Every structure is written in structure tokens, then in C-alpha cells.
Amino acid sequence: MAVIPVALAGREYDVVIEEGLLGRLAEAAAPFLKGYGAARRVPFVADTNTQRLYGESVAANLAAHGLAAEWFVVEPGEDAKTWGVLEKLCDWLLAMGVTRKDHVFALGGGVVGDLVGFACAITKRGCGFVQLPTTLLAQVDSSVGGKTAINTAAGKNLIGAFHQPSLVLIDPLVLATLPDREMRAGYAEVLKYGLLGDAAFFAWLEANGTKVLARDPVALEHAIATSIAMKARIVAEDERETEDRRALLNLGHTFGHALEAETGFSQRLLHGEAVALGMVLAARYSARRDEISVDDAERAARAIAASGLPASLSALGLTCDGAALVDHMRHDKKAEAATLPFLLLRALGEAYVARDVDLADIAAFLDGELAV
Structure with missing residues (x-):
């Protein structure tokens, strides 16, 4: 308990x-x-x-x-x-x-x-x-x-x-x-807590994620309690998301919400699956900006793929281009005036809010990911 x-x-x-x-x-x-x-x-x-x-x-x-x-x-x-x-x-x-x-x-x-x-x-x-x-x-x-x-x-x-x-x-x-697919979709949010603010927890999930997904009682309670404890601390510091602290909880969501919109908010892509792929894209885009290494970005992608979650944009079979996905992002509720904050990584376990992202560069990056 x-x-x-x-x-x-x-x-x-x-x-x-x-x-x-x-x-x-x-x-x-x-x-x-x-x-x-x-x-x-x-x-x-x-x-x-x-x-x-x-x-x-x-x-x-x-x-x-x-x-x-x-x-x-x-x-x-x-x-x-x-x-x-x-x-x-x-x-x-x-x-x-x-x-x-x-x-x-x-x-x-x-x-x-x-x-x-x-x-x-x-x-x-x-x-x-x-x-x-x-x-x-x-x-x-x-x-x-x-x-x-x-x-x-x-x-x-x-x-x-x-x-x-x-x-x-x-x-x-x-x-x-809970169906296994829904379990994996929820596990994406567990991985999120490790990637955004707890490198040791992320490493623990790399080693124990299969136990969590298999519903091992000890591993599952640890994963749930650790995730909630982190969210509780962040919410206490920034309840209404007026500062950047609570915004960290949106890691993977800006990319993910665009993917959900493009797939019609349907069973084709569950919210957790979209967040998982969004975190892969956030990690790879952080590497594109030389903020984390390509090796670290791919380590995040491997952890997500190992849990059975989508880790490749091209695998979705979308018929749109990067510009269309960026258009979805412009309607994101986190948009501020003419800017759109992105949650990126300085390290695995250290997310931050970037307010200097060029949406044209995001579109070009997504075109590349769609083609892989």
C-alpha cells in the first residue's frame, strides 16, 4: 500500500x-x-x-x-x-x-x-x-x-x-x-516520467518494464507510485500550468496530439501510443538540435519500442506531410500568441520548454521521419 x-x-x-x-x-x-x-x-x-x-x-x-x-x-x-x-x-x-x-x-x-x-x-x-x-x-x-x-x-x-x-x-x-494494448498505452505515460525528470527511474524501467507490463504486483505498484509522486510534486509547484514546471508533463504531447488529430482521434492511434511516438520525435528533434546525443535519442526510442509502443513515424502509414502535422500543432491549446512551446530534452531525465523552435524546421524534420 x-x-x-x-x-x-x-x-x-x-x-x-x-x-x-x-x-x-x-x-x-x-x-x-x-x-x-x-x-x-x-x-x-x-x-x-x-x-x-x-x-x-x-x-x-x-x-x-x-x-x-x-x-x-x-x-x-x-x-x-x-x-x-x-x-x-x-x-x-x-x-x-x-x-x-x-x-x-x-x-x-x-x-x-x-x-x-x-x-x-x-x-x-x-x-x-x-x-x-x-x-x-x-x-x-x-x-x-x-x-x-x-x-x-x-x-x-x-x-x-x-x-x-x-x-x-x-x-x-x-x-x-485491461487489454494489453491499453496497458502499453498507459505505460507510455510511465516512461514519460522517467524521460522528463528521473534518469534513474528511466533506467529502472529499461530493466523492469516487462514486469510492469506483465502486471507483476511489486513492479507495478513501484511504477505507479513513482509516477504519481513525481506528478504530485510538479502539480504542487504549478497547479494551473502558468509556469514551465507543469508544462514538463506534456513531453511528447505536442507531436502526439498532432498525430492523434491526423488519425481522427480514433482507435487507429491511442492517446498513449501517440505520446510514446511523440516522445521519440521529441528525443530525435533534441538530437537534431545537438542538445542530446543521437545515441541517447535512440536509447529512448529503443525503450519505447521494447514495450510494444510505436517508435517510428513512417510505420503509421500517414499520407500527409510534415507541414500538415504542423498545422495541427497550431491549434494546440498550449500555443501562446504566435509561438508554440515544445518539450525537448537536455538529457535523458531532463526535459525543458523550448520557445525558440522554428515550425518550418519541425515540418522539415517530420518530412524526414515520415520518409524513414
């Missing part, structure tokens, strides 16, 4: 990591279930998959403590993060009589967490919520830090709010039902 505090100005919440935690939900989240009982059901939001897998066990645990769940169920995938679904969810919460003192429970991956967090940010001008992440990506990344959002025609996650959860409960056992 690991408990990691996320310390923010004037408030703090815990991230608890323990096997079997979901089956002991009523005990683990007892302070956040006050106000519910015989007369009021506990509001849960899940996608169809997580509700099918865990709905009965959650209901049984709640029932043993005199509680019952009411479910708002969405379809899996990014299509749930829309204005229409958000409106229905907010109306449902209001019909449930949710107050500012209440807590809504988000059971699922990053899509469910993003949707619930944003709905709770705006319902009654802010009510509480508890994250119950069921994917590795959500466990190590999106469930912690308070970024919530929906997608619009203009792009992904462009409408949202910073709204921190009151508690994050992580049960590694739920990853047993």
Missing part, C-alpha cells in the same frame, strides 16, 4: 494505491459518502465496460454499509466527452440532488474522469468528486492534477476547468482486465 499526498495551496488530497481497494470502497471512501444512505443513492459515472466489470462488486460493498449506487453510464471512448453528454450528466446530477458537500464517483479511464471532473466543476459552481481510475494511463496521469475537459469541433480538451478531486483510489488489480 502507498499513500501519496497531493499538496496544494490551502488544501490537500491523497492518492491511495492498494490491491483490492475497489472491493473495499465504502471503507476507503467513508468520509466522502456522508449524506448518502437509505434516502439518497451514491452517484456513480462509468462507461459500459467498467460498469459491467465492477458494478456488481461495488454495489455489494456499498450494500454491506447500507448504501446503494445510482449509475450514469456512457459509451467508451472520446465520443463521451461532448457538450451533449456533459449536459445530460449535469442534468442527472441536479436531478439526483447533488450539493456542494456531496461527492460524485468516477469509475473508469481518463474519459470518464475528465467528463465527471468538468461536470463537477460547473454543477452548483463546484461539487466534489472521487477518482476511481481503471486504466494504467488514468492511474498514473489523468486522475491526478485536476485537469478536466471535453472535446469540441475545434479540438481535444479545449473546453474545461482545473478542478481537483477530493480523493484518488487506485486498485492495481483492476488492470488484470
Whole structure:
């Protein structure tokens, strides 16, 4: 068991990591279930998959403590993060009589967490919520830090709010039902923490990544706890990403989001897969600028490829050129006036924000990668 505090100005919440935690939900989240009982059901939001897998066990645990769940169920995938679904969810919460003192429970991956967090940010001008992440990506990344959002025609996650959860409960056992592809996609974010700020952790992952992906309990808890501890420190220093500190968490994302946009935010390229390839491109572009060696860039690429994640842009079979990918980048929410910051590497384990990147050079670099 690991408990990691996320310390923010004037408030703090815990991230608890323990096997079997979901089956002991009523005990683990007892302070956040006050106000519910015989007369009021506990509001849960899940996608169809997580509700099918865990709905009965959650209901049984709640029932043993005199509680019952009411479910708002969405379809899996990014299509749930829309204005229409958000409106229905907010109306449902209001019909449930949710107050500012209440807590809504988000059971699922990053899509469910993003949707619930944003709905709770705006319902009654802010009510509480508890994250119950069921994917590795959500466990190590999106469930912690308070970024919530929906997608619009203009792009992904462009409408949202910073709204921190009151508690994050992580049960590694739920990853047993996670498809291997989704597990690898989440592992990309674990690798990210090593590459952006912890060379020793990156080296540990090179040696132990197969154990993490095989869901070895000891290796998996270490990987999750180390990742969250780093994110917690960064979020505490720069909660709303107004400085460069929290921006480091976007390593691989500028390239990755462009690839997601080019592939239509579809199952063709999962978010974690896009981030993994984005980190390869960030490392190789850093080498192009002589900031890291080609050997180090290829070491990063090998670690990503060894985990079964995409490490070659040409392998995607895209029909666009570098300029088209750069056009997607211009719509990135991190764009500032006429500039676009890039997360690059000074060393493996040392990322930084570069604000002097020539987008024409990025396009030329991407043309080269597409041709390899």
C-alpha cells in the first residue's frame, strides 16, 4: 500500500494505491459518502465496460454499509466527452440532488474522469468528486492534477476547468482486465516520467518494464507510485500550468496530439501510443538540435519500442506531410500568441520548454521521419 499526498495551496488530497481497494470502497471512501444512505443513492459515472466489470462488486460493498449506487453510464471512448453528454450528466446530477458537500464517483479511464471532473466543476459552481481510475494511463496521469475537459469541433480538451478531486483510489488489480494494448498505452505515460525528470527511474524501467507490463504486483505498484509522486510534486509547484514546471508533463504531447488529430482521434492511434511516438520525435528533434546525443535519442526510442509502443513515424502509414502535422500543432491549446512551446530534452531525465523552435524546421524534420 502507498499513500501519496497531493499538496496544494490551502488544501490537500491523497492518492491511495492498494490491491483490492475497489472491493473495499465504502471503507476507503467513508468520509466522502456522508449524506448518502437509505434516502439518497451514491452517484456513480462509468462507461459500459467498467460498469459491467465492477458494478456488481461495488454495489455489494456499498450494500454491506447500507448504501446503494445510482449509475450514469456512457459509451467508451472520446465520443463521451461532448457538450451533449456533459449536459445530460449535469442534468442527472441536479436531478439526483447533488450539493456542494456531496461527492460524485468516477469509475473508469481518463474519459470518464475528465467528463465527471468538468461536470463537477460547473454543477452548483463546484461539487466534489472521487477518482476511481481503471486504466494504467488514468492511474498514473489523468486522475491526478485536476485537469478536466471535453472535446469540441475545434479540438481535444479545449473546453474545461482545473478542478481537483477530493480523493484518488487506485486498485492495481483492476488492470488484470485491461487489454494489453491499453496497458502499453498507459505505460507510455510511465516512461514519460522517467524521460522528463528521473534518469534513474528511466533506467529502472529499461530493466523492469516487462514486469510492469506483465502486471507483476511489486513492479507495478513501484511504477505507479513513482509516477504519481513525481506528478504530485510538479502539480504542487504549478497547479494551473502558468509556469514551465507543469508544462514538463506534456513531453511528447505536442507531436502526439498532432498525430492523434491526423488519425481522427480514433482507435487507429491511442492517446498513449501517440505520446510514446511523440516522445521519440521529441528525443530525435533534441538530437537534431545537438542538445542530446543521437545515441541517447535512440536509447529512448529503443525503450519505447521494447514495450510494444510505436517508435517510428513512417510505420503509421500517414499520407500527409510534415507541414500538415504542423498545422495541427497550431491549434494546440498550449500555443501562446504566435509561438508554440515544445518539450525537448537536455538529457535523458531532463526535459525543458523550448520557445525558440522554428515550425518550418519541425515540418522539415517530420518530412524526414515520415520518409524513414
